[in-house]
Amino acid sequence: MSASTKLSSSVKAICYLAESYPNPKTSKEIAENIGVNSSKLRQLLSMLAKQNIVVSTQGKTGGFTLSKDPGIIHLQEIYCSIEDRKAFHLDVTRRKEKKQDRIHDFNNYFLNLFSEVQVEIEDMMKNISIKSIMERLSIKSNYNENQ
Amino acid sequence: MSASTKLSSSVKAICYLAESYPNPKTSKEIAENIGVNSSKLRQLLSMLAKQNIVVSTQGKTGGFTLSKDPGIIHLQEIYCSIEDRKAFHLDVTRRKEKKQDRIHDFNNYFLNLFSEVQVEIEDMMKNISIKSIMERLSIKSNYNENQ
DNA sequence: TAAAATGTTACACTATCTGTAACATTTAAG
DNA sequence: CTTAAATGTTACAGATAGTGTAACATTTTA
Numbered sequence: 001m002s003a004s005t006k007l008s009s010s011v012k013a014i015c016y017l018a019e020s021y022p023n024p025k026t027s028k029e030i031a032e033n034i035g036v037n038s039s040k041l042r043q044l045l046s047m048l049a050k051q052n053i054v055v056s057t058q059g060k061t062g063g064f065t066l067s068k069d070p071g072i073i074h075l076q077e078i079y080c081s082i083e084d085r086k087a088f089h090l091d092v093t094r095r096k097e098k099k100q101d102r103i104h105d106f107n108n109y110f111l112n113l114f115s116e117v118q119v120e121i122e123d124m125m126k127n128i129s130i131k132s133i134m135e136r137l138s139i140k141s142n143y144n145e146n147q
Numbered sequence: 148m149s150a151s152t153k154l155s156s157s158v159k160a161i162c163y164l165a166e167s168y169p170n171p172k173t174s175k176e177i178a179e180n181i182g183v184n185s186s187k188l189r190q191l192l193s194m195l196a197k198q199n200i201v202v203s204t205q206g207k208t209g210g211f212t213l214s215k216d217p218g219i220i221h222l223q224e225i226y227c228s229i230e231d232r233k234a235f236h237l238d239v240t241r242r243k244e245k246k247q248d249r250i251h252d253f254n255n256y257f258l259n260l261f262s263e264v265q266v267e268i269e270d271m272m273k274n275i276s277i278k279s280i281m282e283r284l285s286i287k288s289n290y291n292e293n294q
Numbered sequence: 295t296a297a298a299a300t301g302t303t304a305c306a307c308t309a310t311c312t313g314t315a316a317c318a319t320t321t322a323a324g
Numbered sequence: 325c326t327t328a329a330a331t332g333t334t335a336c337a338g339a340t341a342g343t344g345t346a347a348c349a350t351t352t353t354a
Contacts, residue, residue, distance in 0.1 A: 043302080136256065
């Protein structure tokens, strides 16, 4: 699953849970509503549960419920929950030897550049809340009214 | 070829041409110097030639030469030369009907978001010149001294 | 104890990426 | 004018990654 697909699927699911709060919804219900496979969706929701964005309950009457105010859930938080990159722990060990491998210097340069880009993207995502997305798409949240 | 690989290979080649200016270099020479396949490199250089960043001459004594000041060549310019995306001509045709396809609204939202991210990345790249990269990596340019 | 949910793994299918080769075209030198 | 050597372009097999689905263990309520 590509990062963008994971992110958009997660957001769709979270918005659906905010809308149907406080009723728990099964992965099957959510999957049908947002048009993705329920098994893949469970993988995402499982990770979101570990970061306390949603709560999952197993068993016969189980399902998923939103456990955080849509106003304070941001895209970057979701992204980090579902994407297991090493959070910019890039290999930037300075090599003292200045030998003939310019190619290595280039690669280091681009690794640094791409990590800066990554930081920039995450900064953008920090400024986008689930609430703002729901307002933009005219989806009513039932979270605040019911907590 | 991924976008990042194409970009870094192009930059390596251009730096090499700036360093060895005004001598034309064959794709084989450049490829060996920067560690990529000469055929793939010709594809990149061919596109850079169409944007007048390098000049290619065919024939027995042919090769590639830099044709633009490293100080005014920016990463975004290179990126656009080798990446044939439609430059943000995304399908943002506003649909008047507001029918039940919320999924479509979500997808439109993310298309817009990702294109904003793309713009942000390109803005970063506009601020990085080949000259600055060469200085950072201690590679001496022979372009200005010889034009 | 059984039913129904999550949690996790596996897998075939597809698509994309990667490296390489092949060959047509162009052009300068002999 | 012929040949050698370069670019320009296309094609392709192998490797890698993405996609959709299924299967099954685990958990928990009725």
